[in-house]
Amino acid sequence: MVQVEFLGPISKEPMQLEASSLHDVAKVLNEDSELKTWLESAAVAVNDTLVSSLDVALKDGDKVSLLPPVCGG
Amino acid sequence: MVQVEFLGPISKEPMQLEASSLHDVAKVLNEDSELKTWLESAAVAVNDTLVSSLDVALKDGDKVSLLPPVCGG
């Protein structure tokens, strides 16, 4: 199981799901219509490192985070 | 008479001289060998306004200042 966390303004509780890569995570999250806009604009981190591709293998206990558009300062 | 002032590191007392333009001032100052290097690197102000040409008419009581290379900060 991997843990998926929604950061900042995405008001959604963390999810646990079976996934062996980010492609699997994408498949599951795209079934949730509430998430549609966020998926198009969010960056993705695996274990707190930002990634640039879905070709990232996941293992049990990994944490996937969704980071919507930012505005610090 | 115009007053010529030497600013910053040029250690020279102010001079009074007869001059109807900066050309006249240049002529007199170039006779002073101590000033040679300073004249080549100094900017010139008339009545506290920097000038970009010697074609500036001077009248009685005007102040001409020589400003050597600067380094504030």
Added chain:
Amino acid sequence: MLELHNGALHVSEILARWCDEEARNNYGAYIPFVGTVRSEDSIDGLSFDIYEPILENWFSAWQFKAKEVGAIVKMAHSRGDVMLHESSYIAAVFSPKRRVALEMIDSFVEDFKASAPIWKYDLKGGNRIYAADRSTPIKNSGLLGKKS
């Protein structure tokens, strides 16, 4: 050094403390950038969420980048609510020479705006509204979106 404070920053205290910390380290240039909440769009203030693990990674990368040119960076940011005319953000560069400091404060602040995992909300009549229109997607955003 990265510091996160609950609520508004005490600007003078932070600027003075950082200055003291580096007073003997022979830096010729110190440039802080102070960000203050402006009164506009009838907001009462702003509020911030921060995701600290990624912010710390981002900041560490900048410390390393600064060190390569003999400089250091420091940053303070607010968590939670910051009201009008209060400050929520201070970034600073110390460097031996001015050109490095002037260029680094610019690129540091701009990269912060584009990349730091911090979310801003307008405080308006008791509501906390995500500032979507002023927010920037982080690089490589949208990976999980449906391909069109």
Added chain:
Amino acid sequence: MLELHNGALHVSEILARWCDEEARNNYGAYIPFVGTVRSEDSIDGLSFDIYEPILENWFSAWQFKAKEVGAIVKMAHSRGDVMLHESSYIAAVFSPKRRVALEMIDSFVEDFKASAPIWKYDLKGGNRIYAADRSTPIKNSGLLGKKS
């Protein structure tokens, strides 16, 4: 506002005072630049001469330029001796928006270095030596020199 101080600047006091002065004026960005005397070439400190009338004209022109983009500039500089690790120069920009402030602090500080009528001397073993090699001729310098 342009302030000249005898000897070293009290950095924290000045930064805090400027911040307080503008606290209610709705500026979103405040960027001070602080210049500090570095230990190098075995100097004991630096010393400065200032020609105030032309410095004031130069600064007024910058105030005007800043006003055109909704910003303000402030500056403090030392007269006379400033010892190692003390500060001799603070410039600051306040602006509604960060881009204006980041660009203006850079161009203000660079123009200051190239144009402000201030002369620097190294203090070394009781002597006060003009820093000729680090000094820059003001624009249009050399008018009075003999034509070659």
